[in-house]
Amino acid sequence: DADVTQTPRNRITKTGKRIMLECSQTKGHDRMYWYRQDPGLGLRLIYYSFDVKDINKGEISDGYSVSRQAQAKFSLSLESAIPNQTALYFCATSDAGTGFRDTQYFGPGTRLTVL
């Protein structure tokens, strides 16, 4: 959805570098998520936030950190990038109050390559 944007769309970096992936949404949703997608492994949850003051680890949070700067912004940081963090990263949002509970609206993704 154009309502969920991610920057950058592609990023190549070197081992040991700190990088930040950013996500913004105009859907007015409280809940935001970061997923990682690897071939054959599906979508794995890294971190999620149910409101600005709420941050929770997902199943694969090691090596990552997040910041919820505002309701509309949720950033993912790799403190010291390593090659096995090469993947496609998706941000998603959801609204717990809608009829379709927690339907995920995904951004276009960021393809990250760590050399």
Added chain:
Amino acid sequence: GQQVMQIPQYQHVQEGEDFTTYCNSSTTLSNIQWYKQRPGGHPVFLIQLVKSGEVKKQKRLTFQFGEAKKNSSLHITATQTTDVGTYFCAGSNGGSNYKLTFGKGTLLTVNP
């Protein structure tokens, strides 16, 4: 923790053939959602099932939720090349920390 298994991992069909992907959860689910990801794209929500034994249809797509709310299926009748993509199920067990657990997805390719 909750696990959602999805099979098959890959399915190649001739255009016009039917296709089914199956999803099984290790725990009883509150609801299950299905998503489609076109090649090079992002996952897009298709449908949500909530009730035990629920069946929903979207044109050639039929979605089922098992009686025990632990399994689900997506069936496509007479596949078309536009059906190509990866289909994911995602289940939730509800609760205060409400979040989805995605299956690994089924990649469908269609030979015209």
